[in-house]
Amino acid sequence: MTEKAKRNYTLKVWRQKDAHDAGRMAEYRAEGISPDASFLEMLDIVNEQLVRKGEDPIAFDSDCREGICGMCSCVIDGRAHGPGAATATCQLHMRAFEDGATIVVEPFRARAFPPVKDLVVDRSAFDRIIASGGFVSVNVGSAPDGNTHLVPHPVAEKAMDAAACIGCGACVAACPNASAMLFVAAKISQLSLLPQGQPERAARALNMLKRMEDEDFGNCSNHGECEAVCPKEIKLSNIARTNREFIRASVCSDE
Amino acid sequence: MGWLFRTLNSSIGKKVQMALSGLLLCGFLVTHLAGNLFLYGGREMFNHYAKALEENPLLPAAEIGLLLLFLLHIATALRVTYGNKRARPVAYAKTACAGGKTIGSATMVFSGLLLLAFLIVHVKTFRFAPDRSDLYAMVMAAFQNKLYAGFYVAAMAALGLHLSHGFWSGFQTLGADHPKYTPWIKRLGLAFAAAVAFGFASIPIWASLR
Numbered sequence: 001m002t003e004k005a006k007r008n009y010t011l012k013v014w015r016q017k018d019a020h021d022a023g024r025m026a027e028y029r030a031e032g033i034s035p036d037a038s039f040l041e042m043l044d045i046v047n048e049q050l051v052r053k054g055e056d057p058i059a060f061d062s063d064c065r066e067g068i069c070g071m072c073s074c075v076i077d078g079r080a081h082g083p084g085a086a087t088a089t090c091q092l093h094m095r096a097f098e099d100g101a102t103i104v105v106e107p108f109r110a111r112a113f114p115p116v117k118d119l120v121v122d123r124s125a126f127d128r129i130i131a132s133g134g135f136v137s138v139n140v141g142s143a144p145d146g147n148t149h150l151v152p153h154p155v156a157e158k159a160m161d162a163a164a165c166i167g168c169g170a171c172v173a174a175c176p177n178a179s180a181m182l183f184v185a186a187k188i189s190q191l192s193l194l195p196q197g198q199p200e201r202a203a204r205a206l207n208m209l210k211r212m213e214d215e216d217f218g219n220c221s222n223h224g225e226c227e228a229v230c231p232k233e234i235k236l237s238n239i240a241r242t243n244r245e246f247i248r249a250s251v252c253s254d255e
Numbered sequence: 256m257g258w259l260f261r262t263l264n265s266s267i268g269k270k271v272q273m274a275l276s277g278l279l280l281c282g283f284l285v286t287h288l289a290g291n292l293f294l295y296g297g298r299e300m301f302n303h304y305a306k307a308l309e310e311n312p313l314l315p316a317a318e319i320g321l322l323l324l325f326l327l328h329i330a331t332a333l334r335v336t337y338g339n340k341r342a343r344p345v346a347y348a349k350t351a352c353a354g355g356k357t358i359g360s361a362t363m364v365f366s367g368l369l370l371l372a373f374l375i376v377h378v379k380t381f382r383f384a385p386d387r388s389d390l391y392a393m394v395m396a397a398f399q400n401k402l403y404a405g406f407y408v409a410a411m412a413a414l415g416l417h418l419s420h421g422f423w424s425g426f427q428t429l430g431a432d433h434p435k436y437t438p439w440i441k442r443l444g445l446a447f448a449a450a451v452a453f454g455f456a457s458i459p460i461w462a463s464l465r
Binding site for chain 1: 357
């Protein structure tokens with residue numbers, strides 16, 4: 001197997017010591033990078049060089065590195081999770097960037113995602129939204145008999161598609177309004193479509209949306225940038241469903 | 256009544272108010288444009304239409320309703336925009352369109368503010384004109400001013416841009432979204448935006464070229 005030609009890049013990375021630091025862009029060279037390296041591996045290589053030089057490595061979030069945990073983030077060249085459809089930053093490879101390119105790397109920016117350090121932001125606002133209603137309170141006892149809960153296949157598919165959301169926050173990062181509607185809509189949709197979600201359906205919609213507002217996210221204005229960057233391809237139709245859920249809960253329920 | 260205030264002040268509640276007022280204003284645009292097109296029928300036809308409209312006893316109520324719709328749409332837009340700007344205190348150094356945004360969606364505030372400026376001038380020029388005895392002559396005279404006709408056409412371009420996103424967006428906000436018809440609502444929105452913008456803009460162009 002022939003080894004592919006290594007590539008060199010110029011990185012412009014946001015460096016910020018802590019939440020109180022004003023932050024600034026810093027320039028680094030990423031040299032001898034394999035086109036098959038993932039974006040995060042490229043950052044690892046740059047960090048190794050920084051450590052060897054006695055400098056502070058670039059802080060960034062990552063965990064599973066296979067696109068299922070929702071931990072990695074970054075806005076790369078102006079796009080949340082970088083170029084490429086339906087991929088998280090960990091699934092982005094350096095072959096997506098031409099040799100010699102300058103790559104701008106910034107954290108997810110939103111008032112609701114306060115900075116922690118460099119490219120790391122605090123996304124616990126999402127956890128608080130989930131805690132406000134993104135669950136079902138059911139007795140899990142023994143397994144129910146088959147066909148006790150009737151779910152038509154197309155509905156099950158829609159619920160599963162919504163449940164694919166990994167809560168990474170790219171929707172917020174990409175939204176010109178820093179709105180969290182796609183995330184909240186995925187979570188509300190996933191449960192409101194299924195029988196187990198019905199008892200708390202109205203309260204869930206109202207409470208989760210209220211929490212979303214209290215966390216200082218912006219308002220959705222139907223740009224669709226969230227859908228375009230979502231690594232799990234969560235559809236905008238979930239937001240329309242959530243609008244219906246909200247109207248239904250406000251007008252037709254006892255909540 | 257607590258639920259009502261809570262609903263109207265919520266994020267989706269504000270958007271629903273934007274959508275409903277916006278779609279009702281689309282209805283107003285249709286009737287306004289239909290009326291304006293009588294100008295092509297000549298002095299007698301237009302003045303006959305204008306007289307019948309102004310003698311309608313329900314006109315003051317309709318005008319107040321229209322004013323309230325505009326005020327609701329504008330006030331809610333400003334509240335929503337303030338919240339949106341506040342939600343991202345630090346801007347990105349580099350932004351790229353991922354494929355969702357359109358020129359229309361990205362410029363809603365600017366096209367809206369231009370339309371507000373236009374509305375103020377427009378109402379002052381035509382609704383509160385000093386001499387309203389011959390409305391046909393008044394409109395034709397106003398459009399002889401090339402600067403005014405140009406401003407009018409520019410405002411209609413902004414209207415088309417505004418509607419290119421606003422029409423579809425209104426349906427989406429009200430929850431009317433389905434693969435069965437959403438592509439058609441989007442197409443209808445673009446056709447409506449183009450028809451309304453060209454329809455209104457054709458009049459000053461025609462009048463100033465005569």
